[in-house]
Structure formats: structure tokens, C-alpha cells
Amino acid sequence: MAGTSPRGGSAPPALSRRSVLQLGGIGAFLFATGACASGSGTDGSDDASPGASADTLRIAVSSYLSSWDQDFVGFDPVALMLYKNVFPYMIDYGVTEVDGSRILDTENVMATFAESFEPNADQTVWTLKLRQGVTFASGNEMTAADVKWSKDRAFAAQANVAGIYRTIGLTEPDQVTVVDDYTVQFTQAFPSALTRQIQAISLYVFDSEEAKKHATDADPWAAEWFANNAPTGGYFNVERAVQGQEIVLAANEQYPGPDPAQTKTIRISVVPAAANQRLQLEAGDIDVALGIGQRDIADLKNTDGVKVISAASNEQVAIQMSVTTAPFDNVDVRKALAHAVPYDQIINNVYGGDARPTKSLVPLDMPGYDERGYPYGYDPDAARAALAAAGVDQISSELVYATDNDTQQQIAVLVQSEARKVGIELELVPLDPATLAERRQQKNIPLQITAGQLWVNDVEYMLATSFVEGANLNYSNYVNPELEEIYERSHTVVDPAERNELWLRVQEILAADVPWVILCQPNFNLPVREAVSGWVQPMDGLARLRYLSASA
Amino acid sequence: MRIARFVARRLLQLVPVLLGVVVATFVLVRVLPGDPIRTILGPNATEAEAAAARARFGLDQPLWKQFLDYLGGLLTGDLGTSIQSGNAVAGELALRVGPTLQLVVLAVAVAVLIAVVGGIWSARRADRAADHGIRVLALIGNSVPEFWLGLVLVLVGYSMLGWFPAPSGRVDPDTNLTPITGAELIDAALTANGPAFTSALAHLALPVATLAIVVVAPLLRSVRASALEVLHSEAYTAAAAHGLRDRLLRRGYLVRSALVRLPSLAALVFGTAIGSTVLIEYVYSWQGFGQWALRGLLYRDFPVVQASVLLIAVCYVLVFLIADVVHAILDPRVKI
DSSP: OTTSSOOOSSOOOTTOHHHHHHHHHHHHHHHHHHHHHHHTTTTSTTTSOOOOBTTEEEEEESSOOSOSOTTTOOSOHHHHHHHHHHSOBSEEEEEEEETTEEEEEEEEEEESSEEEEEEOTTSSEEEEEEOTTOBOTTSOBOOHHHHHHHHHHHHHHTSHHHHHHGGGTOOSGGGEEEEETTEEEEEOSSOOTTHHHHHHHHOBOOOHHHHHHHOOSSOTTOHHHHHHSOOOSSSEEEEEEETTTEEEEEEOTTOOSSSOOSOSEEEEEEOOOHHHHHHHHHHTSOSEESSOOHHHHHHHTTSTTEEEEEEOOOOEEEEEEOTTSTTTTSHHHHHHHHHHSOHHHIIIIITTTOEEOOSSSSOTTSTTOOGGGOOOOOOHHHHHHHHHHTTOSOEEEEEEEETTOHHHHHHHHHHHHHHHHTTEEEEEEEEOHHHHHHHHHHTOOSEEEEEEOOSSOSHHHHIIIIISTTOTTOTTOOOOHHHHHHHHHHTTOOOHHHHHHHHHHHHHHHHHHOOEEEEEEEOEEEEEETTOBOOOBOTTSOOOGGGOBSOO | OHHHHHHHHHHHHHHHHHHHHHHHHHHHHHHSSOOTTTTTSOTTOOHHHHHHHHHHTTTTSOHHHHHHHHHHHHHTTOOOBOTTTOSBHHHHHHHHHHHHHHHHHHHHHHHHHHHHHHHHHHHTTTTSHHHHHHHHHHHHHHHSOHHHHHHHHIIIIIIISOOSOOSSOSSOGGGOOOOSSSOHHHHHHHTTOHHHHHHHHHHHHHHHHHHHHHHHHHHHHHHHHHHHHHHHSHHHHHHHHTTOOHHHIIIIIIIHHHTTTHHHHHHHHHHHHHHHHHHHHHHTTOOSHHHHHHHHHHTTOHHHHHHHHHHHHHHHHHHHHHHHHHHHHHOTTOOO
16 A cells, blocks of 8 residues: 555654644634624524514515516516506506405506596597606606607507507507696597506506617617616615615605505515525515415415415416317317316315316406306216217327426326326426427417416406407417407497306307316415515506505 | 647637537527517517517528628627517626626635545545545535535525525625626625625525535546555655655645646536536526526527527636646646
8 A cells, every 4th residue: 555645754743834724724714604604694594583674575586577678578477566566557456355355456447646547438538647746766757748658669669568458449659649748648449348457557657758868769769778777656666676686675755646655665585496485484584475386385384473375366277278189179079178187186286275166267256257157077977978979089189388387287297197097198298488488379289288367357358368369378279250259349348237248158158169178266375474464466466565564 | 938829729729619609509599499589478469569579689580691690799799689688688698697607616616625635635545434435425415416405505504503694695785785797706805895795705605515515526536536546656656765755745746646637627517517507596596697598598588598608618618728728737748
């Protein structure tokens, strides 16, 4: 073993210079580590668990927003939620109470930053009157010119707002006119019962004077500037935004309307991993966790200092079948799958019982919902009989779901297992977001799990987005001539009773054609520290932080 | 001068390599299934609106025109506009590359240090309990998934012991650090912001430890094997037999010879570490380059994917260049 043992010409002294250096290094390391720990006082658990202070709420979200520009942003739930709180929206939903939960009232759209928003007699011309003296953070007053500039910009963007405005007959910038400094008129091509709800989504306003300072010939709408600079004038102003880490919101003390912000400061930190959000909530480093999954929520229900707010949600989970693709182009095969799906098992095993079964493709709580809309339940014998009626005893298909969605994966596995028992063999295919978006656009997915909520709580909007020819969420390629007629008629029907008659017929048609297997409506669960109160369940999925309070 | 000429020659050789990367990335990202435009449009967008969005990002142009525009942009430092955010990719990249490089460089440096000290120490005690212990630790480090290791360190270091800050960011925002390079430690030092420096160090501790543990194993094993070779060599035996002092033996014969293979391996490990940051950034809410590149890939954000692949390629070639130079300095037999 020559050479493997240390040897030297002389024995080292008991405490050599090297030893002193080594000891010094270790000491320095320990000091540095201690410094690190103590220096992290505001974060570390020692003194970082004071609970919510009355003035400050700390909220964790899963990602930093991709852009501050609402007109050009992609689908980004965190960004859209923040916009709802920092852009001045002229009108918004009121609040109502259902089964002990406070929820946004989609049947009561009220003026907030605006003074009023009312139609003429035939409901084609809507007049928006602004409050006087409302200012942006720059000090510029919010006027009709800002509304006009903002809507012109939205039409020019040809993206989010322009798309949704079409459903109420607004397609050109010329349909938005300035009457005076505080009055704007929207002239629609036809009257629509959806106008208030569509405008609740779309009537956000930019500080146009400030924007014009940053516009260039190449960028007339100051898109580059808005992508990086937060809007102002909403319920909250953005006090600080540290890219990728934290956004600090300060209550807008100048807000003149109802329901001002209840908490002075909201600190929104970015914590992508749900497990970390859970740890920080338990430690009291955050007060509200907006990105925790079902499994962690179930555990948190028994954690000291934490409570889980549960509220009825309008999110629908469904399996869409392509009615133009074999084997689901046969209505009996679609009925077979509708009978093969283990609805109760999904609600109990995937959602821990925290979901509502539903009996219509029209969401629960939507005006016009009728239980006759989906007469199917788990019944393997009926499923086999339906397959026999279709003239087959064995079929196969792919079942597509989003690759990063654990819940959808669990549903897919359960459905695959039960469907196999009746002769329906499903291959599970997880797809990444871009591939999923492309295949959905090409409408070539025979069977896919979908989950989402309608931003407008109305069957006409549901038809527009999901069940008429060309509708973008109509992944089923479903077309029914009678449904198309009803949809056309509904544009100009504004009487609620008359609309409900139309919706009943819609549900009868959908029950017969069964383009979707409707699984359930999971409840919304929000884990918070015990001191947090005031949550209002948003029916569009975008939290209104102004209602949240840091004291019970 | 000889080294300067070598570096200049190698840098010139990078041009065709990077051009190849540019072409391959441009083509491959477009061959992948998936439509980036549809991921940014609202559900009610018509085909006309999709066409307008394509025109906005130049995706309505023929492929050759898109490529020439991209190449022209590269020459002027314009990496395009992110389809997801609408921001200039160069700006987004600049924001994210600093934090990630800081993490990777520190982790690899710590790993190299541990590997050199541990590997030589272990080799000098070959087949003893301490040696076996080191080897087993290296094996474990090599075997655990970084995601799991990160969560465990968070659970122990933050949740149970409370020694480290919450895994939500890179520095305490209340320290009001002015970003310059994006690497918080450097920025804090440049602006003489003591609290920010301490906070950045505290936030770095766990992610650097995670990454260093994950990448240290191959380095450690390489150094140990090299050191054993040297210790068993005739030259070393002869030197030892001539009664050279222990310090001279170690510094003059053992350490330098044992480290010859290390630069190349460290360069490889550097690449692995960049790949590993995707998960580590997720666990520690790091919001760096890895998460940005992954999101770009998932949503087929062409300019983001192109820029991130190009940057990784540049990092790779530069790190290997540095490795070759260091190798040449360590081993006089190498001609450059």
C-alpha cells in the first residue's frame, strides 16, 4: 500500500498554522451560517409567524404574471386575477349569499368606478357615465377619453376583448363614442341580455395620457411599456413588483365607489410548489394559499391555525366526445360511455366528496338549469345495452387530458378502468399545453377531459362558446340545427322567462344528443390562516382581493 | 500569448457550431406539434384574430423569411418577442440568466471544492471506513432525485429547524436591492447593501446545497480515482522514497496530477447542473432561466425556446473552452 499513507519529514506541531486557518475557516462558516439564519429573520420561522396583521395580507400564488398588458396577455390565471384588482373596471358583479357562502352575484352587475351604465329603451345603446374626480396614480383624471382610447386599443389588439365583444354586437371602434368628458356610449348591432356581464369583463380602462407618453410610431398603443409597467387606478395600486418573486399591492384610497379594499397592503409572493405553499401556510408565513391541490387541502383541514374556506363553484368537469369522429359519431356509443363513467367514485375518490353531482350540461346555479338535461348515471348494464344498440360490443379510443393536471389524470384512470368493464378500451394520452391547444383547434381529439368555468353566467354565452357551429370550446364538433336556431333567437330575447323556455329546450336537445359526459362541479376550497375573513367566491374564477380582511 | 491564440482560435471555431445550433433549433422547434398562437388567444378568438396575432409575431411569413429575420435580429442583439408575454426576449433573458448562473456557478464551485478535498482525502485513506463512507455518500448523492432532495431540505431546514428562509424567492424584497446583474449576491455587493447580501446568501444556501449534492458524486469519484492512480504511480512512490516532505508530495505530485481530469468533467457537470435547475428553481420558487425556458417549451414560445437553447449552447462551449485552458495549465503535456 505504498503511497497511501501520509508521511513527511517531520511531525506537524500540535497546533499548526494550517490548523489555525482550518479552525478559523470553520468558525467563519458557522458565523456566516448563523448570520444567514438570523439575517433571514423576516422570512425564517422564528419570527415570521406572527399571523396576519390587520393591515397586511400575505398571499401565495403559483406563478408570476407573464405581462401587465391585459389586451395582449395569453391565458394566465394569475395575471387575470391581478388585473381584476389593479385595473379600474367600470362595472362589476355585486355580492350575494348562497348557503352561507358569499359569492359574486352574476344577476346583479353594478357600477363601481363608473357612476352608471344603463341602456336605452331597445337596449342597443348603452350609456356609461363616469364619476368625476377619479384619478389614476399619475394624477391624471379618468375621463371618457381614457375609456375610448382603451376600447380602441382593445379592438386594435384583435384579441381578448375584441373576441368577446362580438357576442353583443360590438365589432368596430366607431361603435364606441365620446359624448362628453364623463359620458361614453356603446352602440350595439343588436340588443343582448349578455351586455352587462360582457362589459363587466371588458370595461377596464388604461391611463391614456400616461400611455401616450410611451407610444411610438412603431408601437402606437404602448404595448411594450404596458407589458412591463403595472396599470393604476384600480382597487389597489401596485406599490412594488419584484420580477418573479413578489408583488405588493396598496389599497387605492381614492376609490370613490362601493366596497373599497378592506386591507391596506397585500403582499403576493410567488411559490410554484404546492408543498411549499402548504408549509408556509402552516408556519404562518403566508395567510392565503391560492395554489394548493386537493390532497394538501384535505390535510390542512386538521391543521391548527388554518381553516379551509369552501364555496360552491361553477367550474364544470366534463368529458367531451367528438360527435364527428368514430366511434363517438354514434349517439348510442356516446350514451354507453355516459353510463360507464363512475360519477360517485370520481366525486369521492378524486375530490374527497367535495364536489356537486350535476344533471345537466348547463352548470348548476346558472339561470335556466334543469335536471332533465342529463339523464345518465353509472349503470354498466345500460352501457352494454347502448353499445349493443350501436351494433358493437367492443370499441377503443384515446382519452386526452392535460399533462400537468393530476386531477384529470386520476379521473382518466378511473374512467379507463370502469369503461373497460363494458367493452370501451381507452388509451390515456396526456398532452402538453401547446399540443393540446393545437389539437383542440384542429378538433381532432375523439375524447378529452375538460375543466373550466364560464365567465358569463348565461346559457346564451354557454352556447356561444361551446355548443354552436364554430364555437371555440366546441371540441365535440357538435352541431344541431334546432340549437342553432335557438341560439340565433336568443340574441334578441331579453325577457328572463322567455329565455328560460329556450334553455329548457336546449337541455332536452343536449340530453338526447349527449355530446358531453358531465362529471361534476367541484367546490372551490381555499386554505387560509384563521384570522382571514371576507372571501367572496368569484363566479369568473378571478379573486376580488378587496373583500379580504386580515382580521376575523 | 500561446493561450490567447488558442482562445481566439477556439472562439472562431464557435461560429459554425453556434450557427448549427441556431439552424437546428429554429427548425426543430417548428417541427414539434403545438400552436403557440392558440395558447395566447381567448376562447372566442376567430381565425382572423389568430391570423392577426400570427402577423404580429411574424409567423405568417414563409419559413425562410422568418429565419432570415431571426438571423438578422441575432446580429443586432434582438432575440425577438415572447409570444406568451409580449416582452422582448433579450430583456426577459437578462432578468433570468443572472439568478440561474449565480446558483449554478456557486453549486458547481462548492461541488468542485468538496470533490477535490473529499476525493484526495478519501484516496489517501483508501479501503478504510472513512473512504467507504465518502463513497457511499457520493453514491447516495448521485442517486437521489433533486426534486425530492430539495423538498426534504426545505422540510428540515425551513419548516422543522427554521434555520433558513421560506422558499419563495431569491432575496427578501424588504431589503430593497437594486437589480443590476440579476445575481443578487453580486448586486448586493456592488450596491453595498449588507442586509440584501445576507438575505441573498440565506436564500441561496438550500438550493446551492441541493444542486451541489446532486452533482458532486461524479467529480468526487473522478478525483479519488485520479488520486489513487497517482498514489500508486512509480513517480510518486519514487518521490516519497526520496523522503520529500509531505506538503511537497501532496502539492507538487498528488494534487496537481489528480486534478488533470477534473476541468473536463466539471464542464460536463456544469451542463447537468443547468438542466437540474428546472426542478430546483421550481422547488425553491427561484424564477430563473430554467423555469422560463421550460414554460417557453411547453407553450412553444418559439423566440424563448430559440434564445434559451442558444444561451445553453454558448454556455457549454465557453465552459469547455475554459476547461481546456485550465487542463492545459494543469498538464504541461497538453499542447494548445
